[in-house]
Amino acid sequence: MTTPAAEIVDAPAYAQAVQDAVGAAAAYYAGGTSPLDDDAYDRLVRGIAAYEAGHPEQVLPESPTGKVAGGAVEGDVPHTAAMLSLDNVFSAEEFTAWTESLARRIGHEVTRFHVGPKLDGLAVAARYTEGRLTRLITRGDGTAGEDVSHAIGTVEGLPDQLAEPVTVEVRGEVLMTTAQFEYANEVRTQHGGQPFANPRNAAAGTLRARERLYTVPMTFFGYGLLPLPGTDPVLAERLNASAYSDLMHLVAGFGVHTSTSTPVPDTVAETVEQVLARVQEIAAVRAGLPFGIDGIVIKADLAADQQAAGSGSRAPRWAIAYKLPAVEKITRLLAVEWNVGRTGIIAPRGVLEPVVIDGSTITYATLHNPADITRRDLRLGDQVMVHRAGDVIPRIQAPAAHLRTGDEQPIAFPEVCPRCGSDIDRREERWRCTQGRNCHLVASLSYAAGRDQLDIEGLGITRVVQLVDAGLVTDLADLFTLTREQLLGLDRMGETSTDNLLAAIAVARQQPLSRVLCALGVRGTGRSMSRRIARHFATMDNIRAADAEAMQQVDGIGVEKAPSIVAELAELAPLVDKLAAAGVNMTEPGATPPVPAVEASTDGETPVAAEAGPLAGMTVVVTGTMTGPLEKLSRNEMNELIERAGGRSSSSVSKKTALVVAGDGAGSKRAKAESLGIRLATPAEFAALVADYLD
Ligand SMILES: NC(=O)c1ccc[n+]([C@@H]2O[C@H](COP(=O)([O-])OP(=O)(O)OC[C@H]3O[C@@H](n4cnc5c(N)ncnc54)[C@H](O)[C@@H]3O)[C@@H](O)[C@H]2O)c1
Numbered sequence: 001m002t003t004p005a006a007e008i009v010d011a012p013a014y015a016q017a018v019q020d021a022v023g024a025a026a027a028y029y030a031g032g033t034s035p036l037d038d039d040a041y042d043r044l045v046r047g048i049a050a051y052e053a054g055h056p057e058q059v060l061p062e063s064p065t066g067k068v069a070g071g072a073v074e075g076d077v078p079h080t081a082a083m084l085s086l087d088n089v090f091s092a093e094e095f096t097a098w099t100e101s102l103a104r105r106i107g108h109e110v111t112r113f114h115v116g117p118k119l120d121g122l123a124v125a126a127r128y129t130e131g132r133l134t135r136l137i138t139r140g141d142g143t144a145g146e147d148v149s150h151a152i153g154t155v156e157g158l159p160d161q162l163a164e165p166v167t168v169e170v171r172g173e174v175l176m177t178t179a180q181f182e183y184a185n186e187v188r189t190q191h192g193g194q195p196f197a198n199p200r201n202a203a204a205g206t207l208r209a210r211e212r213l214y215t216v217p218m219t220f221f222g223y224g225l226l227p228l229p230g231t232d233p234v235l236a237e238r239l240n241a242s243a244y245s246d247l248m249h250l251v252a253g254f255g256v257h258t259s260t261s262t263p264v265p266d267t268v269a270e271t272v273e274q275v276l277a278r279v280q281e282i283a284a285v286r287a288g289l290p291f292g293i294d295g296i297v298i299k300a301d302l303a304a305d306q307q308a309a310g311s312g313s314r315a316p317r318w319a320i321a322y323k324l325p326a327v328e329k330i331t332r333l334l335a336v337e338w339n340v341g342r343t344g345i346i347a348p349r350g351v352l353e354p355v356v357i358d359g360s361t362i363t364y365a366t367l368h369n370p371a372d373i374t375r376r377d378l379r380l381g382d383q384v385m386v387h388r389a390g391d392v393i394p395r396i397q398a399p400a401a402h403l404r405t406g407d408e409q410p411i412a413f414p415e416v417c418p419r420c421g422s423d424i425d426r427r428e429e430r431w432r433c434t435q436g437r438n439c440h441l442v443a444s445l446s447y448a449a450g451r452d453q454l455d456i457e458g459l460g461i462t463r464v465v466q467l468v469d470a471g472l473v474t475d476l477a478d479l480f481t482l483t484r485e486q487l488l489g490l491d492r493m494g495e496t497s498t499d500n501l502l503a504a505i506a507v508a509r510q511q512p513l514s515r516v517l518c519a520l521g522v523r524g525t526g527r528s529m530s531r532r533i534a535r536h537f538a539t540m541d542n543i544r545a546a547d548a549e550a551m552q553q554v555d556g557i558g559v560e561k562a563p564s565i566v567a568e569l570a571e572l573a574p575l576v577d578k579l580a581a582a583g584v585n586m587t588e589p590g591a592t593p594p595v596p597a598v599e600a601s602t603d604g605e606t607p608v609a610a611e612a613g614p615l616a617g618m619t620v621v622v623t624g625t626m627t628g629p630l631e632k633l634s635r636n637e638m639n640e641l642i643e644r645a646g647g648r649s650s651s652s653v654s655k656k657t658a659l660v661v662a663g664d665g666a667g668s669k670r671a672k673a674e675s676l677g678i679r680l681a682t683p684a685e686f687a688a689l690v691a692d693y694l695d
């Protein structure tokens with residue numbers, strides 16, 4: 001799957017594109033953070049190439065096309081043989097076409113293919129003199145590279161001493177495994193540095209850095225072996241004539257690390273089909289590999305085929321990179337959510353500007369822990385590199401600090417557990433709710449005791465935590481069987497508080513069904529939905545007898561919501577039974593149960609009993625401060641009142657609104673009602689209208 005080329009319309013746009021691409025490549029190869037992700041860079045370069053094809057006279061000398069490393073890097077140590085890049089294919093069709101053109105070039109089908117993972121690091125040449133590692137050189141512009149011999153000794157798999165005293169050049173990739181990358185970022189940020197965006201970037205930056213107060217390990221994978229001027233002529237001849245697969249055995253025998261010991265060892269293949277099957281195998285395990293790969297490299301295995309094919313200025317013609325979809329994209333961090341897991345771990349999660357990675361739209365990514373956010377100085381609004389491979393949870397790698405506009409905002413950390421409100425245990429990097437596994441219980445009990453649910457005065461979060469900690473309450477129903485002795489046994493519970501709490505619980509036992517239902521916390525049944533369900537069915541037994549179809553008869557419950565509500569209520573059956581056994585009210589005062597469907601159809605007049613009351617059939621919106629007889633009512637209680645009086649409450653004014661109750665300070669909703677010509681009432685007028693229903 002090739003992403004489309006960037007559209008370049010004129011010479012100034014072309015010049016800008018060249019400048020952008022060269023700048024990005026310079027950052028990319030130097031271990032800095034490129035402002036572009038790989039897809040964006042490749043799209044830009046393809047756009048540049050397309051423009052150049054149409055305007056050959058305008059081609060700028062600094063253009064990245066046709067050059068190793070996009071021409072953005074230089075070096076002063078000449079290579080013995082050019083270190084080239086690779087051409088790419090993105091599909092089985094493109095690969096097959098490539099093999100056909102290669103066959104035409106060499107005059108016969110490729111004898112045998114060699115297939116290996118395309119390691120996502122950077123290429124280096126390691127020169128060995130009589131078995132001793134003497135020089136390490138980067139690829140540079142392909143003809144000359146940079147001397148990075150200072151890194152000798154920090155690259156695992158690249159021995160100081162070969163198993164045999166040979167003079168040879170070993171080529172291969174230096175990369176950081178995922179574990180090495182995490183370690184590197186930890187060490188780097190501890191020394192006050194910015195974290196690297198990804199392992200490739202980290203390897204490039206680390207390899208080139210000369211004076212560091214610390215060392216971080218990297219890993220080498222050998223994929224090339226060639227003679228040097230001082231190589232024994234017999235060996236040199238052998239190296240030049242050997243099949244690539246034999247060279248790989250030889251280099252491994254010298255003690256150099258190769259892909260052999262990984263889950264994706266190099267293989268040889270006789271046919272295109274075999275190559276494609278191996279490509280699929282490697283792609284399938286990519287996400288679980290302990291290091292990054294960005295494709296599969298396929299080479300003509302025999303030296304004779306390679307020599308017949310030859311090389312271009314940028315890439316050999318006998319090898320190709322079969323690119324796998326990019327697993328990293330740059331996008332914006334919009335918000336951070338704090339979620340509490342089953343064990344009470346409070347984990348930050350980033351909300352992203354949606355970005356498509358390998359065919360999936362990503363909107364969330366994990367941020368490991370608060371310390372990690374601080375270390376990386378991540379801010380809201382930052383451009384971040386997001387990594388997602390396979391089914392692994394997407395993660396935010398790093399912020400692109402140099403892309404900041406100044407509008408970024410600090411990330412707010414929670415003061416108390418965002419789920420249950422208890423204290424947070426901050427002793428470890430991973431924060432934890434002090435309630436641990438009980439967090440969920442504390443949260444659900446606190447919710448149930450809340451003002452809009454059972455409204456149990458005196459049962460705040462501290463008390464709930466106390467009851468849970470003491471093991472007195474393991475579910476909502478246990479609240480209703482608490483004894484005086486049990487409560488008196490608790491710290492800071494005197495006679496008065498105990499009696500008050502027991503009295504409040506006794507009152508709660510008589511709450512209408514709508515509040516009991518709401519207290520159960522079934523997903524999709526908040527305050528107003530619970531009221532609608534309770535008024536529709538009138539009793540808990542009716543609610544529990546309802547199937548999805550019957551549930552859909554409730555105003556506002558659609559085909560999607562109904563089955564999940566029914567299923568969740570079924571799961572709660574034991575708790576509901578326990579609540580009923582504890583004497584909790586299970587009926588809705590004033591509501592009449594629905595007429596069974598059979599009876600309704602025989603009785604032609606009123607199929608479904610219309611709601612009675614002064615507000616029957618009306619949608620009512622309340623705004624501003626309530627005064628007079630309504631002064632003490634919360635919004636939820638106002639809504640309950642509206643529904644008792646036969647109406648339907650809503651929070652937004654629309655053409656469907658029949659009445660707006662506008663108190664002091666009513667603003668935009670009142671204005672909207674006026675502009676739509678909707679009837680307005682003062683709190684006093686409204687109180688008179690529903691006087692019979694005010695309790
Ligand atoms: N984000 C950016 O700003 C930016 C800038 C420049 C380049 N890039 C990316 O870099 C890529 C081009 O980089 P490149 O020129 O280094 O080429 P490349 O990474 O596409 O392929 C060539 C390299 O593959 C490596 N390789 C890995 N495993 C190998 C194996 N088994 N056998 C042989 N070689 C193997 C070698 O280092 C070789 O030099 C593009 O995909 C582009 O997206 C990105």
Ligand SMILES: [Zn+2]
Pocket residue numbers: 340417418419420421422433434435436439440442
């Ligand atoms: Zn909690």
